Amino acid sequence: MAKTKPEPIQTGESRAAVLEGIIGSYQDSYYNGEGEISDGEFDRLWDELKTLKPDSPILRRVGMDAVDGFPKARHLIPMGSQDKAANPEEFRAWAEKTAPSVMVVQYKLDGASMELQYEKGTLRRAITRGDGIIGDEITRNARRMGGVLEKLDIPFTGGIRGEVVMTHEVWREKYPDKANCRNAANGIMRRKDGVGCEDLTLIVYDAAAAGNDFLFKDELEKIDWLRDRGFSVTVTQKFTDVEEVIAYRAAVAENRKSLSVDIDGLVVKDHLTDMTDLRRTRPERQIAFKFDLETAVSILREVEWSESGATYTPIGIVDPVRLAGTTVQRANLNNPDMIRSMGLKIGSPVTMVKRGEIIPKIEGLAPGYVPSPEEQDIEFPTRCGSCGSILEDGGTRLFCPKPDCPKRLLHRLEKWISVLDIRELGEKLIRQLFDKNRVRYIPDLYTLTAEELAEYERMGELSAAKVIRHIRTPRELSLAAFIAGFDFEGVGELIMERVVSAGFDTLDKLKSASVEELAAVYGLGEITARTILEGLDETAAELEGVIAAGIITIAPPPEAAEQPLRFFSFCFTGELASMKRSEAEERVKALGGSAKSSVVKGLSFLVTNDPESGSGKNKKAHALGIPIIAEGEFLAILEDPAKVSSYSRNPAEAASPGTAPATEKSASGGKSPKKAPSSQGELF
Numbered sequence: 262m263a264k265t266k267p268e269p270i271q272t273g274e275s276r277a278a279v280l281e282g283i284i285g286s287y288q289d290s291y292y293n294g295e296g297e298i299s300d301g302e303f304d305r306l307w308d309e310l311k312t313l314k315p316d317s318p319i320l321r322r323v324g325m326d327a328v329d330g331f332p333k334a335r336h337l338i339p340m341g342s343q344d345k346a347a348n349p350e351e352f353r354a355w356a357e358k359t360a361p362s363v364m365v366v367q368y369k370l371d372g373a374s375m376e377l378q379y380e381k382g383t384l385r386r387a388i389t390r391g392d393g394i395i396g397d398e399i400t401r402n403a404r405r406m407g408g409v410l411e412k413l414d415i416p417f418t419g420g421i422r423g424e425v426v427m428t429h430e431v432w433r434e435k436y437p438d439k440a441n442c443r444n445a446a447n448g449i450m451r452r453k454d455g456v457g458c459e460d461l462t463l464i465v466y467d468a469a470a471a472g473n474d475f476l477f478k479d480e481l482e483k484i485d486w487l488r489d490r491g492f493s494v495t496v497t498q499k500f501t502d503v504e505e506v507i508a509y510r511a512a513v514a515e516n517r518k519s520l521s522v523d524i525d526g527l528v529v530k531d532h533l534t535d536m537t538d539l540r541r542t543r544p545e546r547q548i549a550f551k552f553d554l555e556t557a558v559s560i561l562r563e564v565e566w567s568e569s570g571a572t573y574t575p576i577g578i579v580d581p582v583r584l585a586g587t588t589v590q591r592a593n594l595n596n597p598d599m600i601r602s603m604g605l606k607i608g609s610p611v612t613m614v615k616r617g618e619i620i621p622k623i624e625g626l627a628p629g630y631v632p633s634p635e636e637q638d639i640e641f642p643t644r645c646g647s648c649g650s651i652l653e654d655g656g657t658r659l660f661c662p663k664p665d666c667p668k669r670l671l672h673r674l675e676k677w678i679s680v681l682d683i684r685e686l687g688e689k690l691i692r693q694l695f696d697k698n699r700v701r702y703i704p705d706l707y708t709l710t711a712e713e714l715a716e717y718e719r720m721g722e723l724s725a726a727k728v729i730r731h732i733r734t735p736r737e738l739s740l741a742a743f744i745a746g747f748d749f750e751g752v753g754e755l756i757m758e759r760v761v762s763a764g765f766d767t768l769d770k771l772k773s774a775s776v777e778e779l780a781a782v783y784g785l786g787e788i789t790a791r792t793i794l795e796g797l798d799e800t801a802a803e804l805e806g807v808i809a810a811g812i813i814t815i816a817p818p819p820e821a822a823e824q825p826l827r828f829f830s831f832c833f834t835g836e837l838a839s840m841k842r843s844e845a846e847e848r849v850k851a852l853g854g855s856a857k858s859s860v861v862k863g864l865s866f867l868v869t870n871d872p873e874s875g876s877g878k879n880k881k882a883h884a885l886g887i888p889i890i891a892e893g894e895f896l897a898i899l900e901d902p903a904k905v906s907s908y909s910r911n912p913a914e915a916a917s918p919g920t921a922p923a924t925e926k927s928a929s930g931g932k933s934p935k936k937a938p939s940s941q942g943e944l945f
């Protein structure tokens with residue numbers, strides 16, 4: 262079965278089917294917070310599918326699409342990824358390393374994460390997981406769900422995190438067409454019209470107060486506090502013995518089918534860990550102890566290379582095998598490095614695991630693998646099928662490096678059309694225009710006339726006029742959407758939202774940013790920063806051309822512009838030369854930042870002209886790893902608040918809400934009397 266040549270590239274329908282499979286599977290892992298794929302890769306797949314098959318049910322199933330989706334909002338409690346243990350051995354290793362004296366063990370709900378944000382006890386926002394930092398605001402939908410409280414009994418300001426779930430009963434009665442409860446919940450909570458949200462329920466497990474409020478000293482108190490407010494909470498138990506937790510996991514796994522909602526493991530936390538520590542500086546204090554995943558063994562028969570823009574992505578074709586209720590024949594291989602690191606060959610027995618429900622992933626060679634002379638090396642394509650350039654093997658990505666490779670240009674056009682959602686301008690028509698050299702670059706679209714379009718095959722005058730009308734309709738795009746439309750490899754709107762919200766909120770600011778500045782944006786890193794800057798450079802003429810055409814404008818920065826420091830806090834020590842401390846604090850507040858009188862965890866900056874003085878604030882800032890900046894740097898931030906992120910750690914950390922100095926207040930104990938945790942939430 263091994264081929265001498267790499268499989269030809271798929272196009273059209275078969276590619277769309279593959280994409281649907283991949284995206285479906287990633288959606289599940291994505292919403293579980295497993296982050297198997299970068300946002301960039303996900304965006305790329307999404308955009309490609311949207312271009313190929315705009316009416317795909319997968320696109321509707323979870324509207325990741327920000328263009329016609331929900332407004333974005335930032336989480337108060339950033340959702341980092343947590344450690345995972347897939348089996349007792351890994352869990353023991355974690356326990357050995359962290360040595361928790363008391364463990365709080367909770368059911369890990371298998372639904373869709375959501376954060377509720379309260380101001381003085383009133384619900385203000387509900388935000389989906391998104392990328393863990395920024396998600397979609399779905400407040401209206403959330404208000405229809407069970408377990409979402411509009412008003413709390415206390416004037417709490419902060420975030421409450423939980424999982425939106427659908428019970429088995431509701432699923433069986435009303436949504437048996439959905440693959441499972443999680444998919445149903447994911448899809449419904451993101452419906453524009455909110456229909457069906459009343460069939461969903463929120464179960465919570467986390468909370469953090471804004472400012473310095475201190476509400477609970479450990480995880481058990483937190484759960485009690487949430488229950489006292491009237492929320493449904495996840496099942497929570499206390500353990501001291503590691504082996505007991507392992508036995509508990511086995512028992513819960515055995516029994517899980519009889520629960521009313523899906524769970525996919527346990528979350529184990531060191532209950533003595535300070536709330537702020539837990540999530541940010543010491544994520545190792547918490548671990549997801551997952552149930553065993555079903556796996557299957559099959560033989561890798563060939564590798565298909567699917568193309569998207571400049572990138573070639575490997576997909577493994579295996580002998581059909583049953584896995585988690587379906588027959589599978591295709592499995593993700595992700596990229597060349599993955600193939601190499603697993604030592605796969607054509608003919609190798611491989612283990613596959615299914616995290617999502619459509620297309621599984623090859624985990625590696627099957628246990629007990631012995632090399633066989635029958636196996637053959639996997640061949641990578643070497644030349645671009647479109648322009649003939651030698652492909653570049655970047656390890657995590659195999660791609661055509663030629664900037665004006667026709668495939669890349671065409672993909673950019675398609676991406677732009679999908680961002681603008683010009684449905685009438687279908688794939689076929691754009692391809693014709695492209696092949697005739699009439700439209701090669703985005704600005705060319707804006708020179709099209711109805712008369713010339715009408716000459717194209719099957720394009721009547723009326724529909725030509727309609728296409729042109731749509732193209733010419735003035736539109737205001739967010740900067741993030743605008744840049745995403747230029748199709749820089751792996752840079753989708755989610756990533757651009759982060760960049761914009763870090764203060765690079767105009768095209769000029771973006772262009773004049775350095776790699777270092779952009780790389781400092783949380784979650785970006787140098788490669789993506791470079792991709793953005795090189796992309797801007799490469800497409801400079803196109804960018805200008807589009808703007809010059811006068812039809813598409815970039816929206817001015819949102820309120821972020823008025824509050825560029827809204828995620829940052831400042832504390833001052835010693836005298837400032839240029840202004841009084843009170844004035845400095847006022848200026849911080851005027852830009853949306855907060856001024857603190859003491860150094861607390863989560864503080865963004867300590868401002869001082871004497872960083873080496875032995876003052877208590879200096880010492881504490883050092884101990885907590887809080888950036889210390891001089892007055893000059895502070896003034897530079899006031900001058901150009903967009904620069905703030907280049908001075909800080911990531912803004913998400915700086916945004917940390919629960920910044921209680923544990924040492925000061927925990928001595929007096931929590932505010933609510935401690936109760937024995939019940940092991941039963943209402944839903945279990």
Ligand SMILES: [Zn+2]
Pocket residue numbers: 645646647648649650661662663666667668
């Ligand atoms: Zn090429």
